[in-house]
Structure formats: structure tokens, C-alpha cells
Amino acid sequence: xxxxxxxxxxxxxxxxSDEEKARERPILQDFARYKYDEYQQYAPGRRFIESLALWLxxxxxxxxxxxxxxxxxxxxxxISTAEMRHLVELAFPVVIRPGLIAKAAEALAVDPQRCKHIxxxxxxxQVLRQTLFLGLSDGARSDVFRRSHPYVSNEQLWHAYDISxxxxxxxxxxxxxxxxxxxxxxxxxxxxxxxxxxxLDDFTASGTSYIRLLDSKWDGKIPKILQKLCEEDGAxxxxxxxxxxxxxxxxxxxxxxxVRHIEAELKxxxxxxxxxxxxxxxxxxxxxxxxxxxxxxIIDLANDDRxxxxxxxxxxxxxxxxxxxxxxxxxxxxxxxxxxxxNNSIYILWGEYDxxxxxxxxxxSRHKRGG
Numbered sequence: 001x002x003x004x005x006x007x008x009x010x011x012x013x014x015x016x017s018d019e020e021k022a023r024e025r026p027i028l029q030d031f032a033r034y035k036y037d038e039y040q041q042y043a044p045g046r047r048f049i050e051s052l053a054l055w056l057x058x059x060x061x062x063x064x065x066x067x068x069x070x071x072x073x074x075x076x077x078x079i080s081t082a083e084m085r086h087l088v089e090l091a092f093p094v095v096i097r098p099g100l101i102a103k104a105a106e107a108l109a110v111d112p113q114r115c116k117h118i119x120x121x122x123x124x125x126q127v128l129r130q131t132l133f134l135g136l137s138d139g140a141r142s143d144v145f146r147r148s149h150p151y152v153s154n155e156q157l158w159h160a161y162d163i164s165x166x167x168x169x170x171x172x173x174x175x176x177x178x179x180x181x182x183x184x185x186x187x188x189x190x191x192x193x194x195x196x197x198x199x200l201d202d203f204t205a206s207g208t209s210y211i212r213l214l215d216s217k218w219d220g221k222i223p224k225i226l227q228k229l230c231e232e233d234g235a236x237x238x239x240x241x242x243x244x245x246x247x248x249x250x251x252x253x254x255x256x257x258x259v260r261h262i263e264a265e266l267k268x269x270x271x272x273x274x275x276x277x278x279x280x281x282x283x284x285x286x287x288x289x290x291x292x293x294x295x296x297x298i299i300d301l302a303n304d305d306r307x308x309x310x311x312x313x314x315x316x317x318x319x320x321x322x323x324x325x326x327x328x329x330x331x332x333x334x335x336x337x338x339x340x341x342x343n344n345s346i347y348i349l350w351g352e353y354d355x356x357x358x359x360x361x362x363x364x365s366r367h368k369r370g371g
Contacts, residue, residue, distance in 0.1 A: 040340065075334045087253060099196070104121060133158070135201070136199050138159070139202030190241070207262040210249070240273075242273065255288065257289065311356075
């Protein structure tokens with residue numbers, strides 16, 4: 001009955017004819033069942049169609065509601081739990097394994113195209129075991145990554161880059177034990193170090209939280225961990241190679257703006273222990289971002305003060321350098337993740353429940369006012 005009431009409200013808000021209701025109703029029901037009902041930040045009892053009706057009702061005119069509806073129907077990108085899981089599962093074979101094969105091929109002095117031969121070699125087993133996997137946030141889905149790739153030892157993967165001395169010692173000891181079994185001899189001190197570091201995370205839109213230069217000082221997740229890798233007395237520094245260290249930043253989903261930003265900043269960053277590179281499992285094409293001409297109507301709505309709460313522009317927005325009206329760092333994305341809406345998307349999609357305008361997929365912010 002609740003679904004029927006939501007559908008009736010939606011039809012009334014949109015002033016649909018019987019023909020329009022018959023056309024749109026099954027499409028919306030499929031959307032809801034396939035993805036949108038699983039959005040994790042809906043208020044208790046609320047589901048997608050009800051949220052859609054209430055969202056559209058906030059726009060003052062029928063023309064504005066139709067603009068918003070068309071935007072949702074044609075431009076929204078919703079990444080479901082199953083889709084994100086699939087990207088996590090693809091991360092190793094698609095973007096991580098080729099680099100490990102290339103490193104093993106160099107050690108074997110063979111053509112890296114001989115993948116089957118290399119993957120079955122002792123050199124590849126060594127390169128794989130000397131790889132340390134670290135999460136950059138809880139979005140790394142380290143549990144899913146581990147279960148998807150059983151050949152990665154639990155002792156070479158950790159959910160965060162802040163490792164305790166005790167955990168580091170344990171990882172180093174298990175690495176030595178594994179290599180002793182592989183080599184059938186005692187490995188050297190240099191061999192008992194991780195040679196490749198793989199940093200895992202789920203999503204980036206602007207890239208600024210990963211690396212940025214502020215007042216001539218580097219900030220962000222990547223510089224912080226690179227610094228830890230260089231601290232020889234630190235937990236991480238003790239278990240990684242002193243030179244020729246290969247650091248791979250692996251992101252499951254990234255916007256074009258973020259890819260360009262991170263790659264440009266990494267070229268400037270000096271890492272004395274080795275090299276750092278970025279790999280993305282799924283990169284959004286540049287045209288995912290809203291365009292002034294193609295998306296002029298929805299941009300007009302986003303610019304309308306009636307559909308924006310100025311409280312959203314807090315001190316965190318200042319870091320991005322622009323209003324969150326068009327998303328943090330003006331990313332202008334129409335993207336929703338199943339666990340939460342990124343604030344890099346346009347505000348009218350994610351306005352929070354306690355703000356003057358509620359988004360279609362209301363966001364729950366990590367940063368609470370007054371907290």
C-alpha cells in the first residue's frame with residue numbers, strides 16, 4: 001500500500017496522464033528493485049519511489065520538476081553494491097597483476113607477454129609474496145579483496161595504512177617464513193622486505209584528499225603514507241625495501257578530474273625510495289561531468305538558491321575552493337554510491353535531511369556541525 005501511495009503522489013506531482021503513468025511506472029519499479037531501493041542512507045521505512053516523489057515536490061513549477069525528472073532518468077550514475085564488489089574483484093587481475101608480471105619478467109629476463117609462463121614461475125611467486133596491500137579507507141573493501149584473491153596471504157594485507165609495530169613485526173616474520181619455504185634456504189635481509197606496496201580505495205572524484213600541495217607543503221593520504229614508508233624507524237619503514245620500492249595506488253572508481261589531478265601531482269612529488277603510480281579499475285569518461293550547454297537546465301536548478309542550503313558550504317568546502325552547489329571542488333558529478341552520496345556530486349542530489357533542501361539520495365556527512 002505504501003508503494004501505491006508513493007506512486008500516486010509521484011503521478012500527481014508530475015501531472016502525468018494515464019498513458020505517462022503506464023509508461024513510467026514499470027521503469028521506475030525496475031529501477032527501484034534493481035538498484036535504488038538499496039541506498040543505505042534512506043530514512044527508516046523510506047524507499048526510492050517515495051524519495052523521488054518527495055524530492056520532485058520540492059521544485060516550484062512543473063517545468064522544473066520535469067527537468068529534474070529527466071536529469072534523473074538520463075544522467076544519474078548509481079553504483080550498486082554488486083557493481084562495486086565486481087570492481088573490487090577485478091582490481092587484482094586487471095590493474096595489479098600486470099605490474100607484478102612485468103616485475104617477474106624482468107627478473108627472469110623474458111618477454112612480459114609470456115604471462116602463463118611467468119605466472120607459474122618461482123620469480124612471480126616471490127614478487128607476489130613481497131607485495132603489501134594496504135587500505136586507504138574503509139572503502140578499500142579489504143575483506144572482499146582478500147576473499148576474491150585467495151593467493152594473497154592474509155599476512156600481506158591490512159585494512160589501513162596505520163600499522164602498529166606489533167602488526168608490522170608479525171607481517172615481516174610471516175614474509176620471512178614464506179620466502180624460506182619458497183627458496184628452501186634462509187632469505188637475506190633485503191629479500192625479507194616488501195618490494196611493492198599496493199594502496200586500495202573505492203572512489204575519488206577530485207583527488208584532492210589523496211594528494212595536494214598547500215602552502216608549499218604536501219598533504220593528503222598519499223604523501224602521508226609515502227612519508228611513513230621513508231621513516232626507517234617506523235612500523236612500515238622497517239618492513240619495506242630501502243630502494244626501488246614500487247608504490248601502486250589502486251582506485252576502484254575515479255572521475256576524470258581526479259585522475260588528471262593525482263597523476264599531475266605525482267609527477268611533482270619526489271619519492272626518494274622509488275616510484276609511485278596510479279591505476280584505476282573503472283574511470284568515468286570526461287563527459288560524466290555536467291556540461292554548461294548540454295546540462296544547462298539542471299545547472300540552472302542547481303544555481304537556484306531555493307534548492308540549496310548555504311549551511312552546506314562549511315569549512316570543508318573551503319578546502320575544495322568552491323561552493324558545494326556543484327559538488328566539492330566543483331566536480332559536477334551525477335554519481336551516487338550505494339553506501340552514501342559523494343559530496344562531489346551536485347547538491348540537489350544529496351542535500352541532507354536536516355538541510356532546507358533534501359536530495360533524491362540524502363547524504364549522511366562524516367563531519368557534523370559543532371562536532
